[in-house]
Amino acid sequence: MALKYALLGLLTKNEATGYELNQQFKETMIHFWSAHHTQIYRQLVKMEEEGLVSSQVVHQVDYPDKKVYRLEDKGYEMLLQWLFSKEILPSTLKDDLLLRVSLFQLIPADEAIAFLERAKEQHMFGLGLMEKWRDSHFPEGEFNQEDLGEYLTSEFGQRYMQHWIEWCDWAIQVIKRTKEKGSDVK
């Protein structure tokens, strides 16, 4: 359901091909969304059938032909209606890494720490990418009104990464402390 609105949202900025929309998912929407490219292509076909978007095949000499999608009025209206809807559903996390963390009592402390170190590195890498992206898109923290949403969500993504990293440090310390005690307790 929401993927539809995500695509309509991206198309408010520019017309785009399924390929480009997939790129944008991987780049700018990485802060809060993800989608497989096959899902995007299929969703676009469906949306065209519903009259929310229209497409035009553009012939290219050097590359395969591409299909450019454009937002139609009906799609824009539907998007706005969704944006103005009053219901705010609480968002739920679904995180593989944390699921494993929740079972740390089943593995040795050293394994747990190594896992957290790697998770931390991964999120530091992610943070680096986000900072880079933000610096190039919003130098000096400046942004245009039409990029407000992106500015806000990219800050969220960056802070989320920082939160992850800080929590990793905290969790590693907790495990190290319990490990010290462990000799006489457990």
Add this chain to the structure above:
Amino acid sequence: MALKYALLGLLTKNEATGYELNQQFKETMIHFWSAHHTQIYRQLVKMEEEGLVSSQVVHQVDYPDKKVYRLEDKGYEMLLQWLFSKEILPSTLKDDLLLRVSLFQLIPADEAIAFLERAKEQHMFGLGLMEKWRDSHFPEGEFNQEDLGEYLTSEFGQRYMQHWIEWCDWAIQVIKRTKEKGSDVK
């Protein structure tokens, strides 16, 4: 896939019915996971077929009969194998609220602020629940070794809520500032 391990993980603590496992999802795993009760029941049936868990129907006088699931050796082994696997996939967010935030340039500033205020309230409510839960489970921040995972992930959940709330405050300020400038800029 991961739901299987989530259930196996919960069953390492105690044998439980599908109903109870659903409760636990809603209570303790709210920090990082969610699942519909129908999905849990179906997954349990599948896991029993695979010999990962076994079940026993317990007759009750006052309530409908219940089906208690117990972790089998094969299930425990599979869980450990998963826990020790080296691959760490980066976790991706998927958040309805943020998708709407990403399109804030399409709605009036007042609407955007109202939305963020409500989102903030909601996360403050969530934070309250988590703090309460933590106080009752880990008074004075003390925890038993067998609850290590829960202790770590609940801290994550709590910090995540705080991160959300702080970000809401920040975003509201950003929009208020652009609103002031808005009169002469856009």
Add this chain to the structure above:
DNA sequence: TATTTATATGTGTATTTTCACATATGTTCA
């Protein structure tokens, strides 16, 4: 010369997740 990478769009299938609905029993509250 062969492999990889980038451009570009898909199909078929399987899995995962959700939604609407169904069925029981007993308690509490209006």
Add this chain to the structure above:
DNA sequence: TGAACATATGTGAAAATACACATATAAATA
């Protein structure tokens, strides 16, 4: 008495998502 709620487990169907594979062109790299 009737409604709502908690206990307890599911089915059928739809929707969302992911996985493996397919196709085609051209550039860059090993």
